[in-house]
Amino acid sequence: MKTHLECIPCFIKQSLEAARMATDNEKIHEMVLKEVMSHLQGISFEDSPPELSREVHAIIKRITKSNDPYKQAKDESNIMGKNLYSRLEKHVKDDKDSLLMAIKLAIAGNVIDFGTMNRLNVNEVIDNALKRDFDVSSYPRFKKVLDQSKNILYLADNTGEIFFDKLLLKELVNIGKEITYVVKANPIINDALLEDAKFAGIDKLATIMAYDAGHDKSTPGTVMHYASEEFLDRFKVDDMVIAKGQGNYEGLSDVDREVFFLLVVKCHLVAQDIDTKVGKLVLKVNK
């Protein structure tokens, strides 16, 4: 997906949010906003949003002198995800189509902004998410490809959400699949890192790969031309690719292989691209 003009105010809003997570110093918040605005005057709209987001967050990290502004919010999300896990697992076990329920929960995990809600709210949000209208029209295709696949490349998104992924990973492992779970090598927004995957115990279910785009090249979502040889190789040869969240959709929607996207649509430009609505929980294949 290309970047749209609407992404500009969104980048600026997120810059302020990130700067505030990194420091309480309002002068630094102002410096961040001004430098980000200066940078955005020179960008190309041919680049995808995750690539521009990388540039914006590199500025934020440099000015705030914080390599990981979202650290505290990420840790809180993980703890919340961990506390919810057994309840979520029961949902999967009790369902007659446990694979579909695990997929739904993996998508629902993408709806929740853990950082901003308390534990009671989260329970409510999950119950509401499960009542919501899922677009799982690609589920038959998902099952067909899954049946024919041995190796699965699973691209993670956020902390907290990784506990929801774990449910689906377990289902896949139970039916004999071998999974590579890809997290980010370097901090970017609230995306999950190696340490988060380990915290969730995902290293016991899958091989963890860190998507290493190099220093200051961390992108929220996968940007192919920053990816390592190792990643590109797996992306090419693995039988099936599952990608979580909007960032991965923005980075990979035009790529030349079949990818199954599990996401909550959070922006009307992505909604337009997928031909759906904001707030929709979607399992979508790009081909």
Place this chain on the structure above:
Amino acid sequence: MKTHLECIPCFIKQSLEAARMATDNEKIHEMVLKEVMSHLQGISFEDSPPELSREVHAIIKRITKSNDPYKQAKDESNIMGKNLYSRLEKHVKDDKDSLLMAIKLAIAGNVIDFGTMNRLNVNEVIDNALKRDFDVSSYPRFKKVLDQSKNILYLADNTGEIFFDKLLLKELVNIGKEITYVVKANPIINDALLEDAKFAGIDKLATIMAYDAGHDKSTPGTVMHYASEEFLDRFKVDDMVIAKGQGNYEGLSDVDREVFFLLVVKCHLVAQDIDTKVGKLVLKVNK
């Protein structure tokens, strides 16, 4: 009210909206965004939002070569307001406290973004607005000051909304008040102009004054140091001042005279300043 860092992404979002109303040329939209970002890097946060909004919209007008980007949206709002008027008037007549109902409707008129909804929706929105929780704790003070007042200065906000003002103006005229209704002399966003007040027939109820801040100095909301001698004189000597909308609140909340604000709270910074919540319909006195 001072400008906050959160106002920055909001200004940029509005710039894109205004540029799109002025032209379909995407290159010009991009030019507008970039020039606005360039300008915002040099602003002082001591200035109030309406003052900075003036600067931003002057850039938009210059680059799009449109002196009135919201013209079509404004005209549509007026037509919608006009079509609703008799129904609104019935609400006032049927209520046992017709003054309070007229005040509530004048506030409700500020909730509706006419440009974005069809006629059926507007009826629904008004019904919902009337069911909503008004903060009219300043109503006793409003009535007391009204009883002691002969001349009232009434600062208008948007087109369409002016038909809701008309209901309140009628109530005030019926009890013998003399009103000066202040609109903008030059186009700024969707604020009402002289021609709009005439379209609504308000010139038959009140003396219309155009708040003339000079060329390219039109502000959404009143900024005292741009105001004419004539306006400042009336602001000082009139017995009572009623001001509509957030822009007037932002510009006048700190001013050294009693002002009655009728507004819908649309931004959490204003909500914080008033000590209320976003979405609240408020009659508020600044003293």
